[in-house]
Amino acid sequence: MPPASPKPDLLIPAQALKGRGTAWAIAHRFERDQREAFDDGWGTLEQAADEQLLPPRTQIIEEQAGRILSRNQSPDIPFDRSINPYRGCEHGCVYCFARPTHSYLGLSPGLDFETRIVAKTNAAERLRAELSKPGYRPQPICLGAATDAYQPIERKLRITRGLIDLLHECRHPLSIVTKSAGILRDLDLLGPMGRDGLASVxxxxxxxxxxLARILEPRAASPQSRLKVLKALAExxxxxxxxxxxxxxxxxEPELExxxxxxAALGARSAFSIALRLPWExxxxxxxxLQQHVPERAARVMARLHDMRGGRDNDARFGIRMRGEGLWAELVRQRLRKACARLGLNRERIALDLGQFRPPQAAVGSQKQGELF
Structure with a gap:
């Protein structure tokens, strides 16, 4: 999918962008209608132009999820089940591979993805029902596999907190991937779980x-804050x-080592890296x-991506999509491997304990009469 030009769906000018990864409300791939602004004689265009100078506000859409546990069979992913408490992500990382999922909601993978956040407010309730099934067998659950489980709205809604509280109650193993300092609010649960072999981050x-972080990941924690998070978790x-x-x-890429x-200096025990993916929108x-922020490097970046993607912008094949192929991809893998060996990373696999799991107690309203005595 080549870059579209011109962009009729640019909602706000780039110079008015504050804390957003993109100003482009790009049409999603299922869009059937095409829209074009016109002057109706009532000053509508001028009014719209004034409104567009204001930074877009974040909207939270509450959703009652029918199911919460997602399962996958991808050979590229080291876990088979995950939970995403939120759809969309206010961090605004322009490269996020999850952006195209907003298309299924009829929303733009561009500006809508970071300004219209779907919150699964009944996530803990649905997970309790799943873990209570007689045939359920535990495997580590990854929180935030697609979108960050600790984006800003979590401070208020505490959906992720509710999930961890339930997993703590059930002695169920979990892993988390995040770029937010908000995870430290749940250290009272994650610390004991980590020491008991039930959590990794x-x-x-x-x-x-x-x-670079400010323009690449505008609403995520700063790099120094993330290093402090890593240190606090390790301690x-x-x-x-x-x-x-x-x-x-x-x-x-030059910063890898x-x-x-x-x-590693702050307590990390393992490391991995995924090559940039450019699926769909x-x-x-x-x-x-690239053209907005680093135009002098745009052609070089894309040429190198083509080198590792068989001449294409993206390669979605299993086994290839996460790492790429070719000389440059192999060179990066060697750099990662050698740096980890030198720093003592990845010396042992972090295995979470499945044997401690116990099904959750039924909600009070659904308890059988005999369970009340």
Whole structure:
């Protein structure tokens, strides 16, 4: 999908963008209608132009989820079940591979993805029902596999907190991937679970350059805050690793070893990295971002991506999509492997304990009469 130009669905001018990854409300791939502004003689265009100068506000859409546990059979992912408490993500990372999922909601993977957040307010209730099934067998559950479970609205809604509280009650293993300092609010639960072999966390640190982070991941925690999160988790006894993802040629790729060194010095025990992916609408969004922020490097970045994606912008094949192929992809894998060996990372696999699981107690309203005595 090549970059679209011109962009009739640009809602706000880029210079008015504050804390957003993109100003482009790109049409989703299922869109059938095409819209074009016109002057109706009532000053509508002028009024719209004035409104567009205001930064877009975040809207929270509450949803009662029918099911909460997602399962996958992808050979690229080391877990088979996950929970995403939120759809969309206010962090606004322009590269986020989950952006195209907003298309299924009839919303833009661009601006809507980071300003219209769906919150699954009954997540803990649905998970309790799932874990209570007689045939349920535990495997580690990953929280925030697609969108961050600790985005800003979690401070108010505490959906992720409710899920962890339930998993703590059931002695059920979990893992978390996040780039938010909000996870420290749940350290009272995660610390004991980590020490008991029931929890592990990966902190996503894409770059140590605060300036790059501000335009690449505008509402996520700063790199220094994420390093503090990693240190606090390690000191609390939680097995913690670092994700240097996505690795973008000529942007954060030169920092790979420095990020690993900083994380290892603060207690990280493991590390991994995923090459930049550009599925569906992410491709034109990211290429537009390149032209806005680093136009002098845009052609080099895309040329190197083509080198590792068989001449294409993206390659969705299992086994290839996360790492790429070719000389550059192999060089990056060797750099990662050698740096981890030098720093003592990935020496042992973090295995979570499945044997402690106990089904949750039924909700009070559904208890059988005999269970009340």
């Amino acid at each position: 990966y902190v996503s640190i894409t770059t140590l350059d605060a300036g 609390a006894g939680v097995p913690v690793g670092v994700s240097v993802s996505p690795l973008i040629p000529f942007l954060n 420095r990020v690993l060194e900083a994380a 992410v491709n034109p969004l990211f290429q537009d971002w």
